[in-house]
Amino acid sequence: MNNRFFSSLALRNIKSNKQLYIPYLLSSITIIMMFYLMASLLDNEFVQERSSSLSPLFVLGTVVIGIFSVIFILYTNSFLIKRRKKEIGLYGILGLEKKHVAKILFFETVFTSILSIAAGLVGGLIFGRLFFMLLNYMVRLPVDIIYSTSSLIVLATVGLFLAIFGITFLYNVSQFTFANPIKLLKGKQEGEKEPKGSIILFILSLVFLAWGYGISVTIPDPLEAITKFFLAVLLVIIGTYLLFISGSIFILKALKKNKQIYYRPGAFISISGMLYRMKQNAVGLANICILASMVIIAVSTTLTIFIGAEETLENRFPYENNMTLFGDVEDVEEMNTRFFELQDRVQNTVNAEGLEVTESESYRYATFFGGVQGNEFVFDESYADQENPTVLMVLPLEDFNGMTGKSYTLDDDAALYYHSTNAYTDSELTLGNKTYRVAEVANEFGEDMDLVESMAIVVPDASHLLEIQEDFKEQYPETNYLTIDAEVGWNTSGTEEQKEALAKQFNGEYGLGAGGSNLYDSRLLQREEWYGMNGGFLFLGIFLGLLFTIGTVLITYFKQVSEGFDDREKFQIMQKVGLDRETIQESTRSQIVWMFVLPIVIATIHVIFAYPIVRKLLLIFGVTNETTWLLSFVGVVIAFAAIYWVIYRLTSKTYYSIVK
Amino acid sequence: MTLLEIKNLKKVYTARFSNQQTEALTTVNFSIEAGEFVSIMGESGSGKTTLLNIISTLDDATSGEVFLEGSPLSKIKDKEISAFRRNTLGFIFQDFNLLDNFTIKDNILLPLVLSKTPVKEMEERLMPIVKNLGIEAHIDKFPYEVSGGQKQRVAVARALITQPKIILADEPTGALDSKASQNLMEILKGINEAGQTILMVTHSAQAASFSNRILFIRDGAVYHEIYRGDAPAEQFMDRISKSLKVLSSRGEQDE
Numbered sequence: 001m002n003n004r005f006f007s008s009l010a011l012r013n014i015k016s017n018k019q020l021y022i023p024y025l026l027s028s029i030t031i032i033m034m035f036y037l038m039a040s041l042l043d044n045e046f047v048q049e050r051s052s053s054l055s056p057l058f059v060l061g062t063v064v065i066g067i068f069s070v071i072f073i074l075y076t077n078s079f080l081i082k083r084r085k086k087e088i089g090l091y092g093i094l095g096l097e098k099k100h101v102a103k104i105l106f107f108e109t110v111f112t113s114i115l116s117i118a119a120g121l122v123g124g125l126i127f128g129r130l131f132f133m134l135l136n137y138m139v140r141l142p143v144d145i146i147y148s149t150s151s152l153i154v155l156a157t158v159g160l161f162l163a164i165f166g167i168t169f170l171y172n173v174s175q176f177t178f179a180n181p182i183k184l185l186k187g188k189q190e191g192e193k194e195p196k197g198s199i200i201l202f203i204l205s206l207v208f209l210a211w212g213y214g215i216s217v218t219i220p221d222p223l224e225a226i227t228k229f230f231l232a233v234l235l236v237i238i239g240t241y242l243l244f245i246s247g248s249i250f251i252l253k254a255l256k257k258n259k260q261i262y263y264r265p266g267a268f269i270s271i272s273g274m275l276y277r278m279k280q281n282a283v284g285l286a287n288i289c290i291l292a293s294m295v296i297i298a299v300s301t302t303l304t305i306f307i308g309a310e311e312t313l314e315n316r317f318p319y320e321n322n323m324t325l326f327g328d329v330e331d332v333e334e335m336n337t338r339f340f341e342l343q344d345r346v347q348n349t350v351n352a353e354g355l356e357v358t359e360s361e362s363y364r365y366a367t368f369f370g371g372v373q374g375n376e377f378v379f380d381e382s383y384a385d386q387e388n389p390t391v392l393m394v395l396p397l398e399d400f401n402g403m404t405g406k407s408y409t410l411d412d413d414a415a416l417y418y419h420s421t422n423a424y425t426d427s428e429l430t431l432g433n434k435t436y437r438v439a440e441v442a443n444e445f446g447e448d449m450d451l452v453e454s455m456a457i458v459v460p461d462a463s464h465l466l467e468i469q470e471d472f473k474e475q476y477p478e479t480n481y482l483t484i485d486a487e488v489g490w491n492t493s494g495t496e497e498q499k500e501a502l503a504k505q506f507n508g509e510y511g512l513g514a515g516g517s518n519l520y521d522s523r524l525l526q527r528e529e530w531y532g533m534n535g536g537f538l539f540l541g542i543f544l545g546l547l548f549t550i551g552t553v554l555i556t557y558f559k560q561v562s563e564g565f566d567d568r569e570k571f572q573i574m575q576k577v578g579l580d581r582e583t584i585q586e587s588t589r590s591q592i593v594w595m596f597v598l599p600i601v602i603a604t605i606h607v608i609f610a611y612p613i614v615r616k617l618l619l620i621f622g623v624t625n626e627t628t629w630l631l632s633f634v635g636v637v638i639a640f641a642a643i644y645w646v647i648y649r650l651t652s653k654t655y656y657s658i659v660k
Numbered sequence: 661m662t663l664l665e666i667k668n669l670k671k672v673y674t675a676r677f678s679n680q681q682t683e684a685l686t687t688v689n690f691s692i693e694a695g696e697f698v699s700i701m702g703e704s705g706s707g708k709t710t711l712l713n714i715i716s717t718l719d720d721a722t723s724g725e726v727f728l729e730g731s732p733l734s735k736i737k738d739k740e741i742s743a744f745r746r747n748t749l750g751f752i753f754q755d756f757n758l759l760d761n762f763t764i765k766d767n768i769l770l771p772l773v774l775s776k777t778p779v780k781e782m783e784e785r786l787m788p789i790v791k792n793l794g795i796e797a798h799i800d801k802f803p804y805e806v807s808g809g810q811k812q813r814v815a816v817a818r819a820l821i822t823q824p825k826i827i828l829a830d831e832p833t834g835a836l837d838s839k840a841s842q843n844l845m846e847i848l849k850g851i852n853e854a855g856q857t858i859l860m861v862t863h864s865a866q867a868a869s870f871s872n873r874i875l876f877i878r879d880g881a882v883y884h885e886i887y888r889g890d891a892p893a894e895q896f897m898d899r900i901s902k903s904l905k906v907l908s909s910r911g912e913q914d915e
């Protein structure tokens with residue numbers, strides 16, 4: 001018997017089992033496509049260049065989908081081979097040796113893996129290109145985001161999936177090597193033990209979830225958020241699997257104990273059926289839950305960044321025109337002159353165009369680094385070798401009153417302060433050699449203050465700034481960082497065109513290209529660039545959302561089909577003793593609570609707990625509006641629930657048509 | 661009182677893509693009185709199972725009619741057929757047809773749950789039956805945890821619990837060893853003596869010897885019929901064996 005014989009036999013087996021192989025191949029192709037698309041994003045120019053935190057996020061995503069692929073393909077394969085045990089047992093009885101059976105299985109694996117890897121790669125390429133084209137058309141970024149892929153990623157995909165299919169082959173062979181033909185013939189009917197709920201697993205799942213949630217809830221600042229985000233995600237994923245595996249058994253058993261609930265036709269059939277195969281079921285549900293959380297977080301955050309673009313711009317550039325004046329290390333007094341001169345110059349330039357300054361703000365400030373110890377602020381020399389994490393901004397009362405429109409007065413030994421963590425509550429604060437009586441004020445200094453731990457102190461006048469600097473110099477004579485800087489911002493009257501002309505004029509004189517110790521930024525001129533970047537995020541968010549939704553479709557579909565085949569015989573027996581079609585539909589319906597409501601509800605809870613950490617991450621992108629996030633979150637949850645509902649209805653029809 | 665009456669029953673199978681027809685039942689006529697225990701015997705392919713399937717409403721007759729207490733089965737609407745099967749008929753199958761995902765207790769209660777019987781009533785009905793069948797110690801186990809004989813007694817309990825008009829048993833001893841078979845048949849006989857009508861299809865002369873009357877079926881028609889009367893078991897067995905012998909030898913002469 002040569003290889004040609006075995007390969008043609010293998011091919012015929014696949015054809016004659018197409019009822020089983022079509023769902024298997026479809027799922028394998030889709031998951032390969034998913035992995036390939038996700039991995040290709042690692043190579044994407046936008047992902048690599050936009051932000052340093054984006055690349056690791058996509059590595060994480062690729063790893064998660066990789067693990068997912070392994071679990072999923074092994075799961076679908078074990079279902080497939082269970083159905084075919086009888087057929088393969090028959091080969092043994094007909095006189096094929098085990099190595100012959102292994103050869104048949106080998107060729108089957110080769111054919112299915114070649115087909116699914118090839119189709120997955122081609123599908124991924126086409127889908128990626130098409131979808132990027134479509135999204136580029138819809139989002140209309142100034143520069144299109146190009147779908148790119150490399151031979152390295154193709155190789156990695158092929159390698160990973162060859163390895164996975166290799167494992168399925170070994171698993172299948174082991175199934176036959178250690179079993180005798182008679183057992184195989186009956187293999188399908190082997191009774192499966194009802195799972196026992198493990199209290200340890202359940203507690204462990206709660207520990208993992210609480211740990212993950214805890215990281216999110218207690219995260220102090222955005223920089224920490226980036227590093228801890230991965231850990232939190234991993235913990236919650238593990239916790240979710242354990243929760244579904246152990247928790248669902250507890251709940252089902254509790255339901256079963258309640259006779260009034262359990263002994264009704266729909267519940268009777270569905271509860272016992274689910275309990276019977278809870279291990280598989282739990283993994284499937286946990287997969288759906290995790291994918292749902294990913295879709296909701298990916299789409300809702302990127303949507304928030306996009307919708308919040310205008311707000312982001314306002315945070316970054318509080319006025320239509322903004323100018324930062326950098327002080328001179330050698331000549332601290334120079335700033336005071338320049339500060340007032342420049343404001344006059346702005347006023348004159350605007351007036352020369354026949355426009356008026358409608359709103360303006362200007363303040364001088366000195367920046368220090370260090371930390372609060374007792375009721376003294378202790379300096380560090382610079383941000384680079386900082387022992388304490390706090391950034392301190394000191395500004396004169398004159399300028400503070402000017403920018404807030406309030407009219408505080410301060411005695412010579414009094415000061416106002418704001419502390420981003422609200423931890424400072426003493427009534428005295430020592431700064432340098434001087435101790436102030438202090439009173440707390442609200443954050444009038446911009447949302448940037450909350451990015452890292454910050455403090456702002458308002459002193460009676462500019463001379464105090466200089467005194468504090470003198471004290472600092474005493475402590476660190478070698479310092480290079482001692483300056484007083486200033487911010488000037490203003491809005492003007494006039495049409496968009498007039499404003500733009502003015503902005504261009506200022507930009508030429510003081511902009512990034514002009515040099516000098518003043519830096520001018522126009523919100524108007526920055527807007528386009530910002531939309532480009534944030535549009536890119538929305539683009540990726542929708543793309544990932546779609547990818548994960550496909551994953552959800554896949555799992556739901558396969559779950560329904562495989563369970564349909566498993567349940568078919570059961571329903572036939574029950575029909576013989578008097579089960580009617582309405583009751584079959586009723587029992588299918590009562591599974592909805594599990595299949596549909598549970599993953600969505602738990603995913604929503606995950607996302608709610610993810611809110612603090614996601615909010616901190618969003619601060620990095622300058623999004624501070626909670627309402628925007630809340631609305632896009634609710635919107636995405638509803639939209640996803642609707643999509644999943646459609647998926648669920650369609651697949652449960654498939655299930656019904658299999659079992660009836 | 662006549663419980664079940666079968667008149668001119670005929671069943672013809674037509675292959676889906678050809679005109680070739682197979683006659684499974686030619687003309688079957690017989691009736692069963694309430695309280696009888698009737699066995700149907702015959703060789704493989706004689707039409708026993710087809711006949712049982714038609715009486716069970718799992719299959720339709722080509723012509724003829726089955727009457728239960730005088731009303732024709734073919735007049736039952738599709739919607740009511742499941743409820744009819746549940747409430748009026750009790751089934752015992754060769755391969756038990758128990759469900760592994762239910763405990764023994766839930767397997768027995770299945771038809772009652774489907775009929776939305778109150779929990780209290782279900783439990784009241786359950787206990788006497790399982791005690792009577794000697795399986796009360798196992799009701800919280802799963803089918804894969806008990807022996808074949810016990811499984812079949814569970815199936816009997818499931819058939820009895822709806823208090824059916826007639827129990828239809830298809831080769832109930834087919835998958836059991838001789839001791840378990842003997843045990844099961846004694847149970848069925850006991851149930852019959854308590855007033856339950858039973859119709860059983862079997863290959864086994866041993867099993868058939870527990871019934872009051874035996875119908876021999878051949879080539880789709882009732883061919884011969886013997887009553888037990890007051891004869892002792894051994895004598896009845898003897899008559900069954902002779903009848904079977906005649907049945908098969910006459911068959912050979914015919915060909």
